[in-house]
Amino acid sequence: DISRLSKTDDIESLKKNLTDIVESLEREAGSIKEGIEGCIGNTPLIKIKSLSDATGCEILAKAEFLNGAGNSPKDRVALGIIQLAEERGLLVPHSGDTVYEGTVGSTGISLAAICRARGYKAHICMPDDMAIEKSDLLQKLGAEVERVRPAPIVDQNQFVNLARTRATEHTKNPDKPGRGLFADQFETEANWLAHFAGTGPEIYEQTGGSLNAFVSGAGTGGTISGVALYLKPKLPDIKIVLADPPGSGLFNRVKYGVMFDPKEREGTRRRHQVDTIIEGIGINRVTHNFEVGRELVDDAIRVTDDQALAMAKWLVEHDGIFVGSSSAVNCVAATKLAKQLGPGHRIVTLLCDSGARHLSKFWASTEPVGGSEDDVSLEEIINS
Numbered sequence: 001d002i003s004r005l006s007k008t009d010d011i012e013s014l015k016k017n018l019t020d021i022v023e024s025l026e027r028e029a030g031s032i033k034e035g036i037e038g039c040i041g042n043t044p045l046i047k048i049k050s051l052s053d054a055t056g057c058e059i060l061a062k063a064e065f066l067n068g069a070g071n072s073p074k075d076r077v078a079l080g081i082i083q084l085a086e087e088r089g090l091l092v093p094h095s096g097d098t099v100y101e102g103t104v105g106s107t108g109i110s111l112a113a114i115c116r117a118r119g120y121k122a123h124i125c126m127p128d129d130m131a132i133e134k135s136d137l138l139q140k141l142g143a144e145v146e147r148v149r150p151a152p153i154v155d156q157n158q159f160v161n162l163a164r165t166r167a168t169e170h171t172k173n174p175d176k177p178g179r180g181l182f183a184d185q186f187e188t189e190a191n192w193l194a195h196f197a198g199t200g201p202e203i204y205e206q207t208g209g210s211l212n213a214f215v216s217g218a219g220t221g222g223t224i225s226g227v228a229l230y231l232k233p234k235l236p237d238i239k240i241v242l243a244d245p246p247g248s249g250l251f252n253r254v255k256y257g258v259m260f261d262p263k264e265r266e267g268t269r270r271r272h273q274v275d276t277i278i279e280g281i282g283i284n285r286v287t288h289n290f291e292v293g294r295e296l297v298d299d300a301i302r303v304t305d306d307q308a309l310a311m312a313k314w315l316v317e318h319d320g321i322f323v324g325s326s327s328a329v330n331c332v333a334a335t336k337l338a339k340q341l342g343p344g345h346r347i348v349t350l351l352c353d354s355g356a357r358h359l360s361k362f363w364a365s366t367e368p369v370g371g372s373e374d375d376v377s378l379e380e381i382i383n384s
């Protein structure tokens, strides 16, 4: 804070003040990191002041977009998947081995960056309705990208199925160097374990073990399960709450144990396939990474596209925080939960990725931020 310096006019006390500042900066900067992998994890926990002031709860967000390889929580998972495969002898650096994955973007970006750093190739299959920034970025990272029409999981060309097939084809093809490894983020133990070993303990340390609730969306379920499995035994009273976007069956899975609302009849499943501009969270099938922690999820909160958009704008306007759609969903759900719990509680959620990755889709749906005519209250946002 250089305002301290501006208050000093003689040069000797200015120097003394500067020495103090440099010393404290050195302490905070920490050690030299070992490549991009050294920049994964230990992300800051940020108090979101506007949401905290408005609700009387402390709303804290783990800044996962500051993970330093692919800039999302998926850095933790991608590194875990590759380390596990290396340990099992399934990947050998610089041998032509290629990691295949079906992803809406974030996991692919993390895998592509870490593969580069470790001497592997990456081949990413993704739905073609995801923001174009993500596939552009993947290509710049040297990954092979296959964009496919969105399809149900029973379809062999669905992006996850296609990645699995491509990995097998690679291994069977004698003309291709190395082998293919299917990363399998939805089913692999390496996913929830990365959050059990990293995100969960970090939240516990950063809050000094004092928190009332953890709120998160689920794309594979790895984050919510891993964090819940770590925190719940230590803090039996903590509430683990799922933030669920339109079209996802997980809300009903948490509330009723099945993917559709049993009170509704015929056609429910079809109605769930609604269009949404939220990317990265929401699932309509059972995945190991969600199921492994499902029993620990206490409640679920639905969030609409409009609420997420309004929250994303709110966070820029009031806090200067520019995030993507899943982070906005998390913040809406955290605010709704704060209203339910009442003032005086501490709630932790995640900021998953930057708004820069969503300019052409999520952020394209909203008017530019600014101007007093934009003023909406938080109450209006969570009830919109």
Ligand code: PMP
Pocket: 072, 104, 105, 106, 107, 217, 218, 219, 220, 221, 222, 223, 224, 279, 280, 281, 324, 326, 327, 352, 353
């Ligand atoms: N946010 C973003 C941007 C994501 O891409 C994902 C995962 N696809 C998530 C959140 C959800 O994380 P998880 O897979 O651990 O449930």
